[in-house]
Structure formats: structure tokens, C-alpha cells
Amino acid sequence: xxxxxxxxxxxxxxxxxxxxxxxxxxxxxxxxxxxxxxxxxxxxxxxxxxxxxxxxxxxxxxxxxxxxxxxxxxxxxxxxxxxxxxxxxxxxxxxxxxxxxxxxxxxxxxxxxxxxxxxxxxxxxxxxxxxxxxxxxxxxxxxxxxxxxx
Amino acid sequence: xxxxxxxxxxxxxxxxxxxxxxxxxxxxxxxxxxxxxxxxxxxxxxxxxxxxxxxxxxxxxxxxxxxxxxxxxxxxxxxxxxxxxxxxxxxxxxxxxxxxxxxxxxxxxxxxxxxxxxxxxxxxxxxxxxxxxxxxxxxxxxxxxxxxxxxxxxxxxxxxxxxxxxxxxxxxxxxxxxxxxxxxxxxxxxxxxxxxxxxxxxxxxxxxxxxxxxxxxxxxxxxxxxxxxxxxxxxxxxxxxxxxxxxxxxxxxxxxxxxxxxxxxxxxxxxxxxxxxxxxxxxxxxxxxxxxxxxxxxxxxxxxxxxxxxxxxxxxxxxxxxxxxxxxxxxxxxxxxxxxxxxxxxxxxxxxxxxxxxxxxxxxxxxxxxxxxxxxxxxxxxxxxxxxxxxxxxxxxxxxxxxxxxxxxxxxxxxxxxxxx
Ligand SMILES: Cc1ncc(COP(=O)(O)O)c(C=O)c1O
Numbered sequence: 001x002x003x004x005x006x007x008x009x010x011x012x013x014x015x016x017x018x019x020x021x022x023x024x025x026x027x028x029x030x031x032x033x034x035x036x037x038x039x040x041x042x043x044x045x046x047x048x049x050x051x052x053x054x055x056x057x058x059x060x061x062x063x064x065x066x067x068x069x070x071x072x073x074x075x076x077x078x079x080x081x082x083x084x085x086x087x088x089x090x091x092x093x094x095x096x097x098x099x100x101x102x103x104x105x106x107x108x109x110x111x112x113x114x115x116x117x118x119x120x121x122x123x124x125x126x127x128x129x130x131x132x133x134x135x136x137x138x139x140x141x142x143x144x145x146x147x148x149x150x
Numbered sequence: 151x152x153x154x155x156x157x158x159x160x161x162x163x164x165x166x167x168x169x170x171x172x173x174x175x176x177x178x179x180x181x182x183x184x185x186x187x188x189x190x191x192x193x194x195x196x197x198x199x200x201x202x203x204x205x206x207x208x209x210x211x212x213x214x215x216x217x218x219x220x221x222x223x224x225x226x227x228x229x230x231x232x233x234x235x236x237x238x239x240x241x242x243x244x245x246x247x248x249x250x251x252x253x254x255x256x257x258x259x260x261x262x263x264x265x266x267x268x269x270x271x272x273x274x275x276x277x278x279x280x281x282x283x284x285x286x287x288x289x290x291x292x293x294x295x296x297x298x299x300x301x302x303x304x305x306x307x308x309x310x311x312x313x314x315x316x317x318x319x320x321x322x323x324x325x326x327x328x329x330x331x332x333x334x335x336x337x338x339x340x341x342x343x344x345x346x347x348x349x350x351x352x353x354x355x356x357x358x359x360x361x362x363x364x365x366x367x368x369x370x371x372x373x374x375x376x377x378x379x380x381x382x383x384x385x386x387x388x389x390x391x392x393x394x395x396x397x398x399x400x401x402x403x404x405x406x407x408x409x410x411x412x413x414x415x416x417x418x419x420x421x422x423x424x425x426x427x428x429x430x431x432x433x434x435x436x437x438x439x440x441x442x443x444x445x446x447x448x449x450x451x452x453x454x455x456x457x458x459x460x461x462x463x464x465x466x467x468x469x470x471x472x473x474x475x476x477x478x479x480x481x482x483x484x485x486x487x488x489x490x491x492x493x494x495x496x497x498x499x500x501x502x503x504x505x506x507x508x509x510x511x512x513x514x515x516x517x518x519x520x521x522x523x524x525x526x527x528x529x530x531x532x533x534x535x536x537x538x539x540x541x542x543x544x545x546x547x548x549x550x551x552x553x554x555x556x557x558x559x560x561x562x563x564x565x566x567x568x569x570x571x
Contacts, residue, residue, distance in 0.1 A: 013569065039541055040527065
């Protein structure tokens with residue numbers, strides 16, 4: 001077993017320590033909280049939309065290093081992306097973290113998100129990695145409430 | 151095998167000094183290596199490991215003694231029935247019950263509490279009555295009472311805990327009143343390690359006219375328990391947390407209650423005679439054991455108490471106390487570590503948080519060192535809320551753990567801090 005070092009990539013530790021876009025957007029167009037009742041982790045995603053483009057994104061909340069860095073990395077790559085592109089990234093990310101540990105990685109398509117490939121060895125952490133993403137997806141679909149991973 | 155177990159062994163008159171290396175040889179799983187390292191198993195509050203004597207007893211049951219019980223005239227059925235009922239007597243003696251018929255087998259502590267709520271509770275609790283629990287209870291000593299209160303229009307009241315994780319006994323005294331019908335308290339908290347003063351609680355409950363239920367899931371495995379001396383009305387525990395099989399638990403009830411309560415489930419074995427007009431229920435304790443029971447589990451649990459008697463619960467408690475002191479000291483020396491649960495009277499449960507590191511990440515990285523701990527809310531979410539944390543990391547000890555293993559834990563925690571620095 002490669003051990004958890006593969007899980008805690010330096011990039012993940014860095015985003016955990018210095019999360020990007022951790023701010024409240026007062027005049028957000030969409031705001032939704034993702035909650036994992038199993039561990040109490042919770043992140044709120046704030047979205048500013050300019051037509052179909054994500055013009056700004058803010059994150060608030062608390063959770064483990066995987067959940068927090070995933071929220072941070074998500075926020076840093078989505079700014080300026082269209083709603084459709086964001087949904088497509090969600091699908092790609094979700095398919096990757098739920099794939100078999102030895103499945104080939106499309107690093108080009110995943111970009112920075114590939115750092116979470118270590119999660120595939122630890123199925124229990126998939127929910128951590130996708131928590132903020134689930135909130136984002138619900139926000140993009142126009143919901144304005146709490147989503148739960150359960 | 152270093153230890154010789156004679157099945158009928160009573161607490162020995164002459165006992166060898168506790169030798170951890172000797173008892174470790176009794177647990178085959180401690181030989182398992184993972185990633186080239188031995189496993190440091192510190193998740194004993196979740197479930198404990200099983201001694202060879204228990205594993206072999208269960209194997210012997212299936213290879214030489216298996217039959218259904220209480221219904222066969224044939225040889226194997228008599229052997230199985232004898233062993234099953236002998237285990238009941240052994241377990242009764244181990245827990246200090248007066249007679250075997252006070253011992254009902256359940257699936258575990260959870261089912262035990264549900265049984266009490268659904269039988270005693272549904273019969274004797276009414277609107278306006280109060281049930282008193284504490285803020286440090288496991289969910290299994292909260293939810294069954296909530297369900298009962300919902301159904302009966304009665305009220306659940308909660309004894310607060312102090313910053314050290316002790317019961318606020320003054321508040322307990324104030325909350326206890328003439329409407330209190332049931333007081334249900336954990337003997338040892340699985341999230342905090344606190345050992346509660348059950349004797350005083352039971353006496354006070356009785357003085358107020360209430361019955362007392364003790365959740366012994368975390369005490370029976372780690373200290374001598376004498377239900378008779380304690381004086382409680384009901385006591386529950388789980389086999390798998392006391393080095394025995396999973397799926398088997400013990401409910402102790404005073405005969406006077408067990409006689410008056412309605413059955414829990416209907417079916418075979420719990421009846422004396424059945425016609426479509428009228429059914430006569432079986433005598434105690436069979437009235438509460440409908441259907442074919444967990445025979446293997448009961449016989450395995452009988453072997454477990456044999457094994458524990460051979461070592462001696464006093465010796466186990468004393469060794470674990472020393473271990474707990476050592477572990478507490480080690481953790482207290484780590485800067486940025488906060489122990490959750492610092493009661494004066496504490497069992498071997500070390501719950502903690504680390505500044506800047508989420509418990510899940512602590513658990514994950516410790517696993518890499520072969521150290522198994524539990525992270526999360528430990529089925530005690532109100533405790534987490536009380537201490538303002540989403541979760542804790544918890545190392546929970548058993549008598550086969552060593553000081554060296556706790557040194558490994560402490561070194562592992564310091565490494566976690568470095569990774570997250
Ligand atoms: C204090 C306490 N009570 C009850 C239980 C429930 O035990 P079981 O799941 O074996 O029914 C536990 C298990 O963690 C416990 O620690």
C-alpha cells in the first residue's frame with residue numbers, strides 16, 4: 001500500500017493551510033451549504049453569476065484537509081468558467097474519485113484535480129473530496145438550501 | 151498457548167501477577183502485520199479483540215456440539231443446551247447477578263436498552279412522567295428513550311456535564327423529582343472515559359421512586375462489575391466490547407421487573423403453550439428470548455468470562471489504570487493537543503483534538519504507522535456539541551495494549567503535526 005502520503009499531496013496540504021477564496025459574498029446570486037452529517041463537515045458555496053459565467057465564488061466552512069482543500073481548489077479553477085463547464089468538471093472529478101485505484105488517470109482533462117486521485121484508495125474519503133462540489137452542483141441547478149452527502 | 155483455561159474455573163485463589171506479554175500471546179490477531187508493521191490496536195471502545203480460548207470454543211461448538219437448544223431429546227441438543235445454560239450461569243456470576251434467570255441474551259447493549267424501553271417503558275411510563283439521562287450518553291441510551299417519550303407524551307431530561315466531562319451531580323439532584331420514573335446512565339462514557347458514580351445515582355433514583363438503568367457497555371470489559379452490590383434495576387452490555395463474539399449482549403433485569411413486563415417479541419421458545427385463543431408465556435428468562443438464539447454467541451461469551459476470570463478483572467483494571475496514566479501523560483506533553491474528558495475517575499479512553507488538524511486526518515495518518523484509532527463523534531453527538539468540536543480522535547485501551555504502543559501513538563501524533571505544520 002502506498003500509504004496516506006499519496007493522499008496528502010503537498011498541494012492538498014497547501015490549500016488546507018491557505019485556502020483560496022474563503023470569503024463571504026454578500027450579494028451572491030446563489031448560496032448553498034453542503035453538509036456531511038457523518039463527520040459534521042460543512043461548507044457554504046457563494047456564487048456570483050454573470051449570465052452563464054461564474055464571475056466570483058466564495059467558500060465558508062470547516063472540515064478535514066481533503067474536504068477543505070477540495071473546496072479551495074474547486075473555487076480557484078471555476079472562476080471565469082461557464083456553468084456548463086463547471087458541471088462537466090464536476091462529472092469528470094466525480095468519475096475520477098469513484099473509479100478503481102488503478103484506473104488510468106486523464107491528467108490533462110483533470111488538471112489540478114488529479115491531486116485527489118489518492119482518494120480512490122480510501123472510499124470513505126470520497127465524500128470529503130466531493131462535499132463542496134455537491135454544494136456547487138446544487139447551487140448551479142438553482143437550489144438555495146442545504147445539501148447533505150447522505 | 152501460555153495460559154491454561156479450565157472451563158469451570160472460578161476466580162482463582164492464587165493468581166499469577168499480570169503479565170502483558172503473556173496475555174498478548176492469547177490474542178492471535180495481535181500477530182497480524184500490516185505494511186510490515188504490527189498493528190497497534192487502540193480502538194477497543196468500538197470493539198475488542200478475541201482471545202484464542204473464545205475462538206476455539208466457538209470452533210468446537212460448530213465442529214462437535216452444534217444443535218438447536220431447548221427442544222431436542224437427542225444427544226447434541228442436550229450438549230448445546232447444557233453449554234448454553236451453563237454460559238448463562240457463568241455470565242450471571244461474572245456480573246454479580248443473583249440468579250441466572252435475571253440474565254436475558256440480546257444482540258447487544260443497544261437491543262438491551264430498546265428492550266427495556268419497549269417493555270418496561272411502554273407498560274409503566276405515561277404522560278408527564280420523566281426519564282432522566284445524561285449529556286454524555288451514547289446514542290443508544292438516548293434515542294430509545296426519545297422514541298418512548300414521543301409515544302407516551304413523557305419528558306426526556308438531561309443531566310449536564312462539567313468542563314472536565316464529569317456529571318454535574320448537583321444538577322442531577324435538582325433534576326431528579328417525583329415525576330422521574332427512569333434514570334438511565336452510562337457506567338463509563340465511550341466518548342470521554344468518565345467513570346460515573348453509579349452507586350450514588352442508583353441510590354438517589356430509588357429514593358426518588360425511580361428505577362435505575364446502567365449502560366455497562368464500556369465498564370463490563372474493563373473493571374469488576376457487581377450488579378448486586380450496585381443495586382440497579384437493569385444493566386446492559388455487549389459481548390463484542392468485552393473480548394467476546396459480536397451479535398451477543400446481556401440484559402440483566404431484577405426478577406420483580408422481568409416478571410411484570412410484557413414480552414419483547416413473540417415466537418418460539420418464549421411460550422409454554424399456544425392455542426389460537428390463548429398463549430401462555432414461558433418462565434424467565436425465556437419469556438424474553440423468542441426464536442432460536444445466538445447459541446454460538448452465548449457459548450462464546452461464556453468462554454470469554456472464563457478467560458477474564460482467569461486473569462482477574464481486578465488485575466485488568468489495575469493494569470489499564472497504569473496504562474491510562476502513561477497515555478494521558480504522553481498526550482498532555484504534546485503542544486496543541488487538547489484532551490476532551492479529564493474526569494478524576496477515568497477509564498482507558500483518550501479523546502483528543504489537535505490544533506489545526508481535523509480528526510479524520512489524524513486517524514488517516516496514524517493508520518500509516520499501523521495505529522488504529524477511531525475518529526468522529528463516537529455516536530455521542532451531544533458530547534461533541536458540549537465541547538464545541540465537530541469530532542475527536544479517540545484512542546481506547548485494553549489490557550493487551552502496552553506502554554510501548556502508546557509511545558508509538560504519541561510519536562505518530564507528533565508526526566501528524568509535522569505533516570500539517
Ligand atoms: C457506552 C455505550 N453504550 C452503548 C453502546 C452500544 O453498543 P452496541 O453497538 O454493541 O449495541 C456503545 C457502543 O459503542 C457504548 O460505547
